[in-house]
Amino acid sequence: MANSVNQLGLIGKSLSHSFSKSYFADKFKRQGIRNYRYDHFELQSINELKPLLERVPRLVGLNVTIPYKLAVIPLMDQLSPEASAIGAVNVIKIDSGRLTGFNSDYFGFQTSLLNSLPENWEGKALILGTGGASLAVEAVLKDQGIPFKFVSRTSGTGRVTYQHVREHQMIHNHKLVINTTPLGMHPDLETFPDLDYQNIGNSHFLYDLVYNPESTRFMQLGKAQGAMVKNGLEMLELQAEKSWEIWTQPSVVK
Numbered sequence: 001m002a003n004s005v006n007q008l009g010l011i012g013k014s015l016s017h018s019f020s021k022s023y024f025a026d027k028f029k030r031q032g033i034r035n036y037r038y039d040h041f042e043l044q045s046i047n048e049l050k051p052l053l054e055r056v057p058r059l060v061g062l063n064v065t066i067p068y069k070l071a072v073i074p075l076m077d078q079l080s081p082e083a084s085a086i087g088a089v090n091v092i093k094i095d096s097g098r099l100t101g102f103n104s105d106y107f108g109f110q111t112s113l114l115n116s117l118p119e120n121w122e123g124k125a126l127i128l129g130t131g132g133a134s135l136a137v138e139a140v141l142k143d144q145g146i147p148f149k150f151v152s153r154t155s156g157t158g159r160v161t162y163q164h165v166r167e168h169q170m171i172h173n174h175k176l177v178i179n180t181t182p183l184g185m186h187p188d189l190e191t192f193p194d195l196d197y198q199n200i201g202n203s204h205f206l207y208d209l210v211y212n213p214e215s216t217r218f219m220q221l222g223k224a225q226g227a228m229v230k231n232g233l234e235m236l237e238l239q240a241e242k243s244w245e246i247w248t249q250p251s252v253v254k
């Protein structure tokens, strides 16, 4: 019986914050799925991926989280068109030793954003953070025709700093603010992006990719100003279900 179990899992550096294992354990129980199991595999460096694949030959699929969504790309045999366009991989399908990289964050964020934004919403957005998840957010905003600016701790091409956003009160005419930084994520509950929250009002929508805790300081500060807020739980569930579909259905990437 144990021989027929397919192994799935999550790779990342520190996985204590993650809901993925309990999400899939609940799903398997609910749906009576007995031939799959899902575990966390903490890797201190991406060089530990190959030894992991050798050690656990039953691995058929992985999710990828901080800080490896970009670092896994050179280790893939092929990429899906989305992962290639976005430049980040958060799902790996393993088939007869061949690794294919996918991006389900795109689908999760797009579906969740469209579920939440009022119909015919028009406006500009700020993307806080320039890491792996921000690339999927960027691709979705581009495809939805929503103009945006990246906000980063460091200045550079195509981005502005938090100081610049505050000094120019950019928040006034950027009504959609998306947090893709880990600020506020368990266990750093008291941290939040350095914005001029007093300039946020009831026409703002603050979307936090963080899902643990349910309500972050970023969301609480926005809500106190009358803004609509949303956490990353729906996105997490949508991207997890998309991952499952990728692992269990015949791949369209040849």
Ligand SMILES: NC(=O)c1ccc[n+]([C@@H]2O[C@H](COP(=O)([O-])OP(=O)(O)OC[C@H]3O[C@@H](n4cnc5c(N)ncnc54)[C@H](OP(=O)(O)O)[C@@H]3O)[C@@H](O)[C@H]2O)c1
Pocket: 065, 066, 067, 069, 105, 108, 128, 129, 130, 131, 132, 133, 134, 151, 152, 153, 154, 180, 181, 182, 183, 185, 209, 210, 211, 232, 233, 235, 236, 237, 239
């Ligand atoms: N809900 C979901 O399904 C879902 C999916 C993916 C990710 N996430 C969440 O999204 C967050 C980011 O994930 P990621 O993979 O993009 O992480 P990441 O690659 O580590 O990038 C996060 C970015 O945030 C900024 N940042 C990091 N530490 C910061 C700090 N102390 N203060 C201010 N900015 C900081 C950095 O941008 P700058 O250097 O430019 O400032 C960094 O590139 C995590 O909390 C993750 O759990 C949720």
